[in-house]
Amino acid sequence: MLMKQALNGFNGIEIGAIRILFATCFVTVIAWPHRKNWRRKDGKHLAIVGLIGNSLPYLLFPIAIAYVPSGVVGVANSTTPLFTLIIGVIAFRKRLSTMGSVGVLVGLVGAIILIAPWYDHGGESQQWGYLSLAIIASACYGLSVNTMGSFLGHLKPRTLTMFALWIASIPSIGILLYSQPWQRIDSLMAVSQPLAAIAFLGIVSTGMATILFVRLIKLSSPLIATSTTYLIPIVALSLGFLDGEALELHHLIGMGGILIGVYFINAQKKAS
Numbered sequence: 001m002l003m004k005q006a007l008n009g010f011n012g013i014e015i016g017a018i019r020i021l022f023a024t025c026f027v028t029v030i031a032w033p034h035r036k037n038w039r040r041k042d043g044k045h046l047a048i049v050g051l052i053g054n055s056l057p058y059l060l061f062p063i064a065i066a067y068v069p070s071g072v073v074g075v076a077n078s079t080t081p082l083f084t085l086i087i088g089v090i091a092f093r094k095r096l097s098t099m100g101s102v103g104v105l106v107g108l109v110g111a112i113i114l115i116a117p118w119y120d121h122g123g124e125s126q127q128w129g130y131l132s133l134a135i136i137a138s139a140c141y142g143l144s145v146n147t148m149g150s151f152l153g154h155l156k157p158r159t160l161t162m163f164a165l166w167i168a169s170i171p172s173i174g175i176l177l178y179s180q181p182w183q184r185i186d187s188l189m190a191v192s193q194p195l196a197a198i199a200f201l202g203i204v205s206t207g208m209a210t211i212l213f214v215r216l217i218k219l220s221s222p223l224i225a226t227s228t229t230y231l232i233p234i235v236a237l238s239l240g241f242l243d244g245e246a247l248e249l250h251h252l253i254g255m256g257g258i259l260i261g262v263y264f265i266n267a268q269k270k271a272s
Contacts, residue, residue: 002197002198002200002201002205003015003061003062003065003197003201004065004243005193005194005197006062006194006197006198006201007062007065007066007194008193008194009181009185009190009191009193009194009195010181010191010194010198011062011066011179012059012061012062012063012064012065012066013059013062013063013175013179014175014176014179014181015058015062015198015201016055016058016059016060016061016062016172016175017058017059017171017172017173017175017176018172018176018195018198018202019058019198019201019202019206020054020055020058020165020168020169020172020202020206021169021172021173021176021202022198022199022201022202022203022206022207023165023202023203023206023207023210024162024165024166024168024169024207026202026203026207026208027158027161027162027165027207027210027211028162028165028166030158031156031158031159031161031162032162034156034158034159034162035159035162037155037156037159038155038159038163039154042151042152042155042163045147045148045151045152046152046160046163046164046167047167048143048144048147049144049147049148049152049160049164049167050163050164050165050166050167050168051167051168051171052140052143052144053140053141053143053144053145053147053148053164054144054164054165054168054206054210055167055168055171055172056137056140057137057138057140057141058168058206059175060133060134060136060137060140061073061077061133061134061137063130063133064076064130064131064133064134064137066130067130068130068131068134069240069245069246072114072131072240072245072251073131073134074235074239074240075114075251075254075255075258076111076114076131076134076135076138077134077137077138077229078138078229078255078258078259078262079107079108079111079135079138079139079258080138080141080142080145080226080229081107081223081226081227081229081262081265081266082103082104082107082108082111082138082142082258082261082262082265083138083139083141083142083143084141084142084145084146084222084223084226085100085103085104085142085223085265086104086142087139087142087143087146088142088146088222088223091143091146092146092150099264099265099267100264100265102264103260103261103262103263103264103265103266103267104261104265105261106257106260106261106264107257107258107260107261107262107264107265108261109257109261110253110254110255110256110257110258110259110260110261111135111254111257111258112254113250113253113254113257114131114250114251114253114254114255114257114258141226142226145217145222145225145226146222148160148214148217148222149217149221149222149225153217153218157211157212157214157215157218158211160214161207161210161211161214164210165206165207165210213225213228216228223265223266224266227262227265227266229262
């Protein structure tokens with residue numbers, strides 16, 4: 001819903017860029033004393049977390065929300081545990097049990113039903129392509145989380161978040177210099193509400209949440225940490241419904257499949 005408000009003053013790419021800059025400023029202030037807590041070989045892994053795990057998803061999600069109900073995009077975001085597990089097995093050589101395999105299959109079927117590319121979507125049959133951007137963003141999270149868990153566990157959460165956001169801010173600055181949103185703004189008051197929404201998203205939903213999320217990875221595992229997205233479909237669809245967005249049967253079926261899939265994945269982790 002906050003992204004919807006932000007779209008009243010900026011386009012999706014600008015929202016993602018400004019959000020990252022707000023987050024970067026906030027985290028830098030609280031993490032500056034720990035800036036020396038890193039090793040040179042961390043650079044490539046921090047780049048993955050910064051660019052693929054932060055910059056790219058925060059550009060893709062606002063674009064998706066501009067064309068797809070925010071509740072449905074929130075459901076798509078719940079595929080993050082599935083991608084975390086799949087990428088962990090393929091790229092990081094992690095073990096996958098039978099129960100985990102069932103969870104991945106059921107969850108991916110749920111995601112396909114959610115997107116429903118065969119459905120007309122009320123005369124806008126191409127909108128499922130924009131929803132796929134949210135799915136790609138979730139896959140980016142999966143790669144980033146596995147990278148943090150496998151290679152950056154020695155860094156303090158604030159330090160890791162600060163360096164990752166510094167890297168993510170580079171393309172964000174370039175995007176804003178290219179688009180120059182200030183050229184079309186008559187006054188600061190005209191965009192005060194969209195800016196306030198982006199500031200909240202940046203400081204709270206990106207800055208603070210990422211620090212806590214990295215801390216959770218250190219205390220548990222990437223898979224358990226991404227299980228926090230289990231609540232996103234329920235919250236997102238509920239808020240979207242309250243905001244007047246329509247819910248259709250395939251949305252609910254797809255959400256059910258995703259939740260059943262991540263339940264099996266979580267049960268697999270507990271069993272191991």
